[in-house]
Amino acid sequence: MDRVAGPDEESAEWLRVLDPAAPDHDAGLARLHERLLAIARGELRRRHVLVSGPEQDDLAHQAAADAMLAILAKVATYRGESRFTTWAYRFVMLEVSHKLGRHYWRSAPEALPDEQWDRLPDRIGVDPHARAEARELAAVVRAAVAENLTEHQRTLFVEIVLDGVPLEAVCARDGTSRGAVYKAIFDARRKIRAALVANGYLPPREGESA
Amino acid sequence: MNARELLDRFLLTDSRDVGCDDALAVLHVYVELVAQDPDAAAARYAGVAVHLAACGPCQDDFAGLLATLP
Numbered sequence: 001m002d003r004v005a006g007p008d009e010e011s012a013e014w015l016r017v018l019d020p021a022a023p024d025h026d027a028g029l030a031r032l033h034e035r036l037l038a039i040a041r042g043e044l045r046r047r048h049v050l051v052s053g054p055e056q057d058d059l060a061h062q063a064a065a066d067a068m069l070a071i072l073a074k075v076a077t078y079r080g081e082s083r084f085t086t087w088a089y090r091f092v093m094l095e096v097s098h099k100l101g102r103h104y105w106r107s108a109p110e111a112l113p114d115e116q117w118d119r120l121p122d123r124i125g126v127d128p129h130a131r132a133e134a135r136e137l138a139a140v141v142r143a144a145v146a147e148n149l150t151e152h153q154r155t156l157f158v159e160i161v162l163d164g165v166p167l168e169a170v171c172a173r174d175g176t177s178r179g180a181v182y183k184a185i186f187d188a189r190r191k192i193r194a195a196l197v198a199n200g201y202l203p204p205r206e207g208e209s210a
Numbered sequence: 211m212n213a214r215e216l217l218d219r220f221l222l223t224d225s226r227d228v229g230c231d232d233a234l235a236v237l238h239v240y241v242e243l244v245a246q247d248p249d250a251a252a253a254r255y256a257g258v259a260v261h262l263a264a265c266g267p268c269q270d271d272f273a274g275l276l277a278t279l280p
């Protein structure tokens with residue numbers, strides 16, 4: 001479907017009221033904040049996070065407030081390609097993810113370094129009864145990780161894949177972007193796979209040389 | 211699926227994957243298109259669809275945004 005020129009009526013109304021010159025600007029801001037808060041609360045419920053009632057509400061308020069700041073700072077970049085609310089709620093989702101990432105460390109489980117590699121088969125869904133196969137698999141991946149990844153990639157791979165730390169929690173702790181961490185893990189997976197294809201453990205795909 | 215096949219599937223990356231930044235930049239447009247016409251969304255934004263299938267955090271944001279649509 002082709003996009004119609006200009007935003008729909010409801011979106012246009014949001015844009016009008018977000019103009020500081022609008023006579024009802026303050027009321028509009030209050031209405032938007034109320035919406036963002038409701039969306040943040042709903043999203044926290046949808047994600048089934050293990051956060052207590054008052055704490056969860058606190059996270060919702062923080063996410064709504066920061067989403068509001070982002071929206072007001074970026075409203076000039078809204079191009080009417082979607083409803084205004086869809087565009088605006090995206091900031092709520094990002095803030096909810098970020099706040100939950102930060103919150104993770106308040107009750108993060110203790111890492112058990114000795115057993116890290118034993119967890120790999122389980123992480124990728126290998127039947128725990130296939131013990132010999134699982135042990136071999138963990139050993140070949142461990143060797144490929146040691147030989148092929150940079151220190152940075154290795155650390156992130158172990159933390160996110162083996163320890164199961166949420167990617168957003170790593171971002172919140174290190175002050176890095178989601179994209180940068182995802183890329184590091186993406187490159188790590190690619191390099192490990194290439195090494196395992198090269199040594200014959202995994203078969204090459206079509207158009208891929210062993 | 212045996213252990214090697216599971217590992218292969220876990221390690222396999224798709225070169226069409228646009229990454230988080232590009233996926234998030236169009237998420238509001240993509241999500242409305244998915245709600246309207248999923249096939250058109252997958253065709254027009256193949257790299258975004260591939261990314262969302264592989265990236266947990268972006269998938270979470272996408273699912274949350276989809277749930278807000280009227």
Ligand SMILES: [Zn+2]
Nearest residue numbers: 229230265268
């Ligand atoms: Zn992503």
